[in-house]
Amino acid sequence: MGDTEWRREEPMSPAARLMDDIDIYVITTFGLDTPINLPVFLSGMDSALAQHPRYSCIQVSDKGLWARTTTVNVEDHIIIPTLDPSAVATDSEKVVEDYVASLSALPMPRSRPLWDFHLLNFPTSEAASTVVFRVHHSIGDGMSLMASLMTTTRLVAAATATSPATPTPVRPPTRRTGAIYEMPRPQLSAGALAFAAWVWSYFVLAWNTAVDLAFVLATIMFLSDPNTMFKRVKNKDESFHRKRFVHRSLSLDDVKCIKNVMNCSVNDVLVGVTSAAMSQYYFRKSGDPNTGEICLRSIIPVSMRPATTLQKYVNVIESDKKDDVIWGNQLGYIILPFHLTKHDDPLAYVRKAKKDLDRKKRSLEVIITNKIAEILMIFLGVKAGALIFRRGFAHTSMVFSNMVGPTEQVELFGHPVAFVAPSVYGIPEALIVHYQSYRRTIKVILSMDDNKFPDYRQLLDDFAKSLMTMKQAASRLSTSTKTD
Structure with a gap:
């Protein structure tokens, strides 16, 4: 130019x-x-x-x-x-x-x-x-x-209408829970027990935050996941790993069915499906006779913007007030355990995911990692920040993320969109799992080292099969509950 x-x-x-x-x-x-x-x-x-x-x-x-x-x-x-x-x-x-x-x-x-x-x-x-x-x-x-x-x-x-274009609807986000500024306030008439519970919730928040930050620091310094097929192995002769991006459509209605039966969130279900799919793939590929639990960890980037910001950003941008928009990256990070194990009940993966995620919601890990990253970058410089960033990813096994998309079909520059499948590359991980909802489907998108997963279609099949078996188990559980 x-x-x-x-x-x-x-x-x-x-x-x-x-x-x-x-x-x-x-x-x-x-x-x-x-x-x-x-x-x-x-x-x-x-x-x-x-x-x-x-x-x-x-x-x-x-x-x-x-x-x-x-x-x-x-x-x-x-x-x-x-x-x-x-x-x-x-x-x-x-x-x-x-x-x-x-x-x-x-x-x-x-x-x-x-x-x-x-x-x-x-x-x-x-x-x-x-x-x-x-x-x-x-x-x-x-x-x-x-x-x-x-x-x-x-x-x-x-x-296709003569009226002005209708803004693209975005599925309303769930309200954040667990952050200190959204914790319930005690009612004066509620009594001493309610006040004690409120004080205890702050103690739990402080304890969980301290433990999480200790694990973050240990991960950067020395704490590394066990070497499995999902963990990237550093190769001195290969400075770059080409990525392959593959995706599979899943039913959002099936995910919501499990969510409703289990009384959990969509994210709980997706983490459970991921854990189940990776477990099936691992034990089939490795032939490991030991079916005991193997704990891996995932880094989850979390947006620091308020939960209602997406539609607000769209409205501000469309009103030509672009200078009011905070562009760029506003991210914090959490380290979430993923478990490779075999369960007779497929819904056990969802229960475990819900337990782990509920625990993370009672922590300020995502807020403090965001602030610490900014401080380190300011005082230590970009190179030191990048080194710390790479060590954190090198010691974990994968990246996991989930984005909410439009609820109705949209067009891109005059062309109706059938599906959307986003991912990333450049992050030093062998496997990145991303979910993207659009209309009534949800895409699971895998970004993986090109030479590490030659049978990646089997891994995609495991995601689809895991969701299906969970949906069947949830339907049986729902029917049993109604009968009782």
Whole structure:
């Protein structure tokens, strides 16, 4: 972009500088219900996506600054690859999968904003065409990127009407629990017992927080998960691990059925499904006769924004008050145990997940890790912060995340969206598990070292089978309870 005009420079946040140093990218696959109309797609990009401030910036890493340009040539960010027609005709899903995997080894030019779109204009079993959106993680976390996505989409029904576009609806988030500023206040008329319980809840909060932070520090320093097939093994001869991104659609109604029967959250169910699927895969692959519990740990990034922020961000962005939006990464982290074990009752995985997550809700781990990360970056610098970050991931086994998406079908630059499958690469983990809801389905997306899981389709099958067996067990439990 030699004719670019630079308008002003802004300081990068500590989190953005960390993401830039480690070089982490978010990569999202959109399945579309129609073939790609290139002029319509370009027009939509030009009028929507490029107007967001972070999508018009490049990183000046040595100065820790964003340099913002007044113009973005969207055609510089469009890639239409030339692929083998015979391979596309034989197995179009494999062609898409291989191409997306190749992007994890394809660098972006640092001379322009770090995002691009890859257009694969041929049908697969799930979509008429595929768009792959790749963006540097320093531009934003899942919440801010999802908010920017919401401003570039419209309801399909509204798009075909003559009335103005209807804002994309987002499933209302559940209220956060466990944080100290949301703990219940004692009623004066409730008596001494209620007051004692309230005081005790603060003691539990302080104790859990201290224990969690001790484990975080130990993990950074020396505490490492056992070596299993899920843990990344450092290879001195290989500095980069190419990633493969695969996904499977699950029924959101099935997840909610289990949630209702077990009186838990959707996240509890998803953690339980993940633990069950990984257990099945591990014991089948390893042939380990010891079916005792193996405790692994996952790092879970958690948005620090208020739970109602997503729709608020969308409204603010669409009202042209972009300067009121806090862009970038606002993340804290928790370390959550995952258990490899065999249970006769499939719902035992959900019960264990609920117990672990409820325990984490009575801790300030996510808040304090966010603040500590910022302080370390300010006083020790980016390189030291990146080293600490990498050690934390190197000593754990996986990353787990879950995002809530639109409840109704939306369109992307004039094209109805069939599915959304986001993931990341650049994080030093062999396995990343991400869930993304959209309409009445929920995608499980796996980002994995390309050479570590050659039979990854079996692992995807284990996720689907685990959910199905849990749904059947929940249905039997519900029927039994009604009969009793």
